[in-house]
Amino acid sequence: MNIKAVKHVNKIKVKNTALSRMQDRVVVEAPLQIELIFIDCLRNVVIESIASYAIMMRTPGDDQVLIIGLLYGQGVIKSIDDVIEICRDEHEDSKENHWLVSLKSDCLSRAKSSQSTHTSYSSCGICGTSFIKALEIKGSHAVDNDTHWLSINTIHRMVSGLSSRQDIFSQTGGTHCAALFNQEGKPIALYEDIGRHNALDKLLGSRQTFNNAHGKDVVVLSSRISYEMVQKVIVSGISVLIAIGAPSVLAIQAAQRFNITVIAFARDNSFSIYHGESRLTDK
Incomplete structure (x- = not known):
């Protein structure tokens, strides 16, 4: 278990009319900023970057797999080979919460498309038909259609x-x-x-x-x-x-x-x- 995911805090527990001071374990919530950097691998140069592709609240720990899963689910990357490097920004005071992700240049258009159509989770007024069509355009693996397994x-x-x-x-x-x-x-x-x-x-x-x-x-x-x-x-x-x-x-x-x-x-x-x-x- 990642120790950073849990923090000890003080609390007062009330049972009936009795008060007790004690410590409790509480899950940690902290912001994560993802910066995308797109590399032309043939020339080995940066062609563009998106400083704040995503800023989210998460429990610290397993940040790299969180980022890969997010980019995969959003259709930005098609395989792990699209990812050149993932590292913390060592120049930031909050380096544990700021990650730099270097991707192949082919991912740039998909990232921009993903960012422009990104909608906050569980928001209202979303057109279901449009969302499902967007998912078809984004692409998906063919599922296993075997029965009774x-x-x-x-x-x-x-x-x-x-x-x-x-x-x-x-x-x-x-x-x-x-x-x-x-x-x-x-x-x-x-x-x-x-x-x-x-x-x-x-x-x-x-x-x-x-x-x-x-x-x-x-x-x-x-x-x-x-x-x-x-x-x-x-x-x-x-x-x-x-x-x-x-x-x-x-x-x-x-x-x-x-x-x-x-x-x-x-x-x-x-x-x-x-x-x-x-x-x-x-x-």
């Missing part, structure tokens, strides 16, 4: 064992998690963050997942399912997304368009299937 009992095991693997959450109660399992329910990777989108970006940007995710792997979230969460899974080529929380209508529409299995309200040996039930088996 994921058992109901395996889903129950994945969900029931999720909380025991959340180290930061067990200390603070303040993080979301995104986990990757294979079709037998074996855990492959798990990442935590105060932001649910960040947790999934960390997972999809990790070595265990990026360019290695199998079509029959399964992503399990501790959060609800919004459109952006489905979008990230679609781009990765993973065909099953499970969540403890609820789905949105737009998330279901995107899943239907790209044939992603969406399962929500997964808890207490029960869940609801909103699309893609053909992948499940009761064996």
Whole structure:
């Protein structure tokens, strides 16, 4: 566990009318600034940069995989080969929160397109049809359309064992998690963050997942399912997304368009299937 992700703070606990002073562990939230630098590899020169491609709040730790996952999900990079270097800006006082990402020049137009169409998560007034068309233009891996390969009992095991693997959450109660399992329910990777989108970006940007995710792997979230969460899974080529929380209508529409299995309200040996039930088996 990254020590920077948790901080000890003082608190007063009230039980009935009794007051007790004690320490508590609280999850850390800090800003992350991503600066993109585009390199002409043939001439070895910088052709352009975007000083603040993204500024987000996140839990410190696993910043590199968070950045890779974000850029991959936004369609800026197509493979890890597009990334020349990722490093902290050593010239900044807040160097732990300011990262420089050098990319091949081919990524420049995709970055500008991504930045111009970027909309705050869970905002209002978004046209679902336009979003789904934009995702088609951005491109995605073809999902595995095989049927009857994921058992109901395996889903129950994945969900029931999720909380025991959340180290930061067990200390603070303040993080979301995104986990990757294979079709037998074996855990492959798990990442935590105060932001649910960040947790999934960390997972999809990790070595265990990026360019290695199998079509029959399964992503399990501790959060609800919004459109952006489905979008990230679609781009990765993973065909099953499970969540403890609820789905949105737009998330279901995107899943239907790209044939992603969406399962929500997964808890207490029960869940609801909103699309893609053909992948499940009761064996």
